[in-house]
Amino acid sequence: MTKEGEHPFAKRKLTHALNASVASPTGALQCHDDEAQNAQKPNTMGVQSHVRTPPTKKTKTWSSPAKRRKKVNPRIAHFDRNQRAVDDISKKAFNPLDDCVICHAKENDLRVPHRPHDVRCPGLLKNSQGETKYEKDLRNYFNAPMENPEKEKELTGGGTPSVQLYYSGPTMTRRRKALAAGKLPAQAQATTVQNGKASEEILAPNSSPLEVAKFLERRVATRLQGKEAPSEHKAPPAMLALAQEIMEQVVNSKPTRLSESLPDTPKFNLARDRFHAIFGKNNFVYTIPNIYNSESPIDPNFHSLAGSQFIYMDLELAFPDFHILCCNCKSKDLTRKRDCYSQNKTLLRIVTDSNETWCRPFKYKCNRCKHEFETNEGPFLANLPAFIRNQYPVDPRYAKKGNHCHLSKSASRILEEEMLTHSNARQFVLKMFRRKHQFYLDRIEDYLSRPTIGGSYPELQQVVRTYAPSDQDCRDLYLRAQDSTLNPEGMAANDRNERIIQATTIDELLAIDHTFETLKNYRLEGGKAIFTVLNEKAQICSLVIVPTQKLCEIDHMLNKLLKRKGMDFNDGKPRGLYTDTWPNDKDYWEKRLGSNTEGALGLFHFNQRLMKHLNSQHKHFYRIKDRFQRAIYNYNQDDLRALTNAFKDGHIKDKNGETYTQEGLDELRLSKNWKRNYTKYLRKEIPNGDQVDRNLNDFEAWLLDFLKAIPQAEDLFTSSLQKFREQLANNRQHANHIQDPEGIEMYRGVQPGKKALIQLVKWLSKRPESLIEMFHGLVRHFANTGMRPEMADSLTLRGAAEYNLQREHKFQQMENNDTEVDCCWEHVPRYNQDQPLYSNPAFLHQVNELAKGKNKEPPFPHIKAMAPNNGEVFLSKYFKQQTERNELRKP
Secondary structure (H helix, E strand, O other), X not given: OOOOOOOOOOOOOOHHHHHOEEEXXXXXXXXXXHHHHOOOOHHHOXXXXXXXXXXXXXXXXXXXXXXOOOOOOHHHOOOOHHHOOEOOOOOXXXXXXXXXXXXXXXXXXXXXXXXXXXXXXXXXHHHOOOOOHHHHHHHHHHHOOXXXXXXXXXXXXXXXXXXXXXXXOOOHHHHHHHHHOOOOOOOOEOOEOOOOOEOOOEOOOOOOHHHHHHHHHHHHHHHOOXXXXXXXXXXXXXHHHHHHHHHHHHOOOOOOEOOOOOOOOHHHHHHHHHHHHHHOOOOOEEEOOOXXXXXXXXXXXXXXXXXXXXXXXXXXXXXXXXXXXXXOOOOOOEEEEOOHHHHHOOOEEEEOOOOOEEEEOOEEEEOOOOOEEEOOOXXXXXXXXXXXXXXXXXXXXXOOOOOOEEEOHHHHHHHHHHHOOOOOHHHHHHHHHHHHHHHHHHHHHHHHOOOOOOOOOOOHHHOOOOOOOOHHHHHHHHHHHHOOOOXXXXXXXXXXXXHHHHOOOOOOEEEEEEEOOHHHHEOOOOOOEEEEEEEOOOOEEEEEEEOOOOHHHHHHHHHHHOXXXXXXXXXXXXXXXXXXOOOOOHHHHHHHHOOOOEEEOOHHHHHHXXXXXXXXXXXXXXXXXXXXXXXXXXXXXXXXXXXXXXXXXXXXXXXXXXXXOHHHHHHHHOOHHHHHHOHHHOOEEOOOHHHHXXXXXXXXXXXXXXXXXXXXXXXHEOOOHHHHHHHHHHHHHOHHHOOXXXXXXXXXXXXXXXXXXXXXXXXXXXXXXHHHHHHHHHHOOOOOOOEOHHHHHHHHHHHHHHHHHHHHHHHHHHHOOHHHHHHHHOOOOHHHOOXXXXXXXXXXXXXXXXXXXXXXXXXXXXXXXXXXXXXXXXXXXXXXXXXXXXXXXXX
C-alpha cells in the first residue's frame, strides 16, 4: 500500500539497504543483508519501455573514448606557435599582412575566406585583448630616432628598418587610396622591405598590354620563388601562378542574386577596370604574349607560357549589358554559386594541338527550376550569341558537364577527320601527344637563342599538362557529339546525314548490289550483308543491313524509297535497273517496278567476270583485254575520229614531246594509259545481243590461235584455260542482258575549259554498275573492324552523306557555264576543285537566316532548307526493325 498522495510508480530510496551496509577494512562498503540485496521492489516497477536505452546508444556509452591524435603542423611540431617569434623553416618573423590569409585579404582588397585568423595573428579574438606594455615599449623604441644618424644609416642601409616599417610604414590600403587620388604615378608600384621580401604590386587600371605583360612576368617570378610545383592534376606552376595573380587583381564582390545591380563602389570599379586592362573590353580570354627585350632577360617560367591562354569566364564583367539566362527555363532569376576554383582551387584544362589553355568557369543556380550550371557547359554555350560563344574555344557539343577537360575546336575537328578513316582515335591521341612535345622544343629553342637569358628553362612536366584523353574516351566524345543538337542549326550530325541520304532522288537509272566486307565493321549478330542502292549520279539512295539475301528483306525499304519526291517520270519509278544477278528475280522486279523498267547486267560485271581469270601482270594482258572489249562494244566514230586527229595534229604528244604515229597509237591503245587518260573522250556503243554473241565466238577462235603462238601461255591465266572458256560460254548466254535501256541518253557531255590542254568534250557515263562497286571499296574504310553498331552507323552514314555532297558538287560544276565556275573557284587550286567548300548545308542555311534577319543578302544563295526527316532508317536501325518484322511473321 502506498501513502496518500504518493505516486504509485515513483522510485523510493533504499535506505534499508544502505543501513545494512558496513565498512570493510579497506574502506569500501560491503552489503551483508541478503534480504536487502535480493529484495524485490514491486512498488517501484512499472511501464519503463519509454526510458530504455537502445543498443546503439549503449554501445557508444560503454565504449572507451577515442584517443584521436591532434594534427600537428610540422612548422610548430615542438612547441606552441604563439610562443615562437621566428619560424623554424623560413627563419623570418611572423607578419600578419603576409602570413595571415585574413589580414592579407583585407589589406589587399581580396575576397576574405571563411576561416579564422592565424593563431599568431593579433587579429585573432583571443590575441586582440589590447596591446601589452611590452609591445608599446617595443614600438616606441623602434620608432624613436637613433642618437647617431650615421650609425642608423649604416644599420639600415639608408632605408627604413623592417620593424619600423611594420608598425608605421605605408600600408597597401594607403598606397591604393593615393593611387586612386592621383598622388602616385599611374603605373605598377612596388615597395620592397629590407628583409628581402617583396610586397604586393598594384596594377594600374589604365596599363597598356605591354605593361600588363611585364607586371605579370614579375608577379609570376615572385610567386614561384621557393614554392613547390603543384601536383600533376593541377595546372603547370607558371600557369597556376599567372591565373592566381590575375584573379587576385580582378577579384570583386557581387550580390548573391543576379537580379540585383552590380555595386558602384570604388573597389568594384577598380577591379572592373583592371579586368578590362588585362583582358580588354568585351573579352574574357587572355593570351600570354611573347615578350622580347635584348637588354633584359625574360623570366623562363613566363616565357614557357607564351602563346598560352587563360580564360576567366566572368561574363558580367566582360559583357555588362548581356543578361545571363538559365539554359533550362530561360529565367533571369539566378543565384551565384561557388565554382570549382573557389571550392577546390582547380582549373579546367582545354586540350589544344599546341599551347596550354586553362579556364575558370563560373557557376549559377536558377531559383525557378533549381537547375545548376556552369558557364562552360554545352547547353549554356549553345544559347549564347556567337560573338560570345566563339571566345570559348570549345564546340558546345564537346563541352560535357562534369568533364575535367574539354577538347578545343581545333582538336575536335582533327578528331572528326581522323575518325572517318578507320576510326583513328588512337592516331589522334598520338598526334596531340607529339605536337605538345614539339611545341615545348620550339619554346626552348626560342628561349636559348636570345642574346640574354635568365635562369634554367622549366622541365617538360612543368610546362605541358593538357594531354588528350584516352582513345576510348575520344570515341565516346565523338559519338556523343554526333547525337548532340547543341549547335547553331539545332540539328544533330547523325540526323543531318540521314536527311542528306533521304533527299537523294532516284533518277532514271538505279544500281543495286549486296556488299559483305563492310559488315565486318559491325559487332552485329545475325547480319548477312549490306544492301545498297545508287542512282545515275553515283549518289547513295539507301543502304541497309539485311539478315538474309532474300529480296523480301528489302520490301519495306523499297516502299519508302519509291515514295520520295522528285521523280516525275515513269510513274515515279526508274526506267533502268542494273544488278549483277540479272536476269534472276526478274519477275520480282517487274512486279515492284513495273514492266516499263528494263533490267540489265551491265558492261562492268560482264567484263569483270571474264577478266578476273587473266593475269593482269602478264605482258599480253592488255592485248587480250582490248580484243575482248572490241567484241562487246564499239567507240563512237565521231569521238574516235576527233581524238585521232588530236594525236596526229600534235595537240597530244608522247612522253618524248613528239607527235604520235599510227604505230605509236596502236601501242598506246594496248596499254593501261589508254583507259586512264583517253577513254573519257570516247562514248561506248553496245550492239545487239546476236552481234555480241558472234563477236565473242570470233574472239574465242582468235584467242586459241594466239595462245599457240606465244610461249608459256598457261602463265596468262590465274586459274586455267578451261575455266576461262567456261566463263566465256556463260557470258555468251547473257549477251542479250548488257544492252542499255532504250530512249535514255547514257552520257553527259562536259565542255573543255579555257586552259584545258585537250580541247575535246569529256563524256561521263550514266551507267551506275561500276560506280556502285567503287563505293563499296570506299565504304568499308569509313569505320574499323568489330565496332559497336552505333559507332559504325555514325561513321558509315557520315561517309555516305559526304560522298553524296561531293557527287552533287561535281554535277553542279558541270551544269554551270565556264564563267561561273572560274569566278567562284579562281582562288581554289585545280586539284581541289572536285571537293565541295562546305559539308554542312544546315549550318549554311542558318547563316543565311541570320543575314536575312539583318536585312542583308544571304551569303549562300544556292543553299536551301533541308527537308524534315521522313522516318527512313538505315544500316543497323533497319536491321533491328526488319528482325522484329520477321519475328511477327512467324506462325
